[in-house]
Amino acid sequence: MYHGMMLTELHTAVRAMPSNENTLIEVERVQTGVRLEKRLVKVLKGLAEHKDMTLSELLEGILLHALEGKQPFSRQTLELIGQLRGIYGLELDASASHRLKDRKGA
DSSP states (O other), X not given: OBTTBOHHHHHHHHHTSOOOTTXXXXXXXXXXXXXXXXXXXXXXXXXXXXXXXXXXXXXXXXXXXXXXXXXXXXXXXXXXHHHHHHHHTOOOOGGGTTSOOOOTTO
């Protein structure tokens, strides 16, 4: 249950959002103080640069897809991500997501 709504009701409410891709949706953005793993940021910045978008726009897209259980990347983009991971030495994968800790002094 989420704020008095069953999850199925919430999912239905999210699906009701108009999906006209040509209509811009006005939103209010806020500045955050999010800390991320250094190599992960390099990969994301590289991907954003390749896609000619800001890091914020890329992250919003990834998160919106994730919240609906959808894959945010095409096969071609995943191949590019693999190349960027190699360039920046990012060996972490999803299995590491709950095991990361800051280095001492960082």
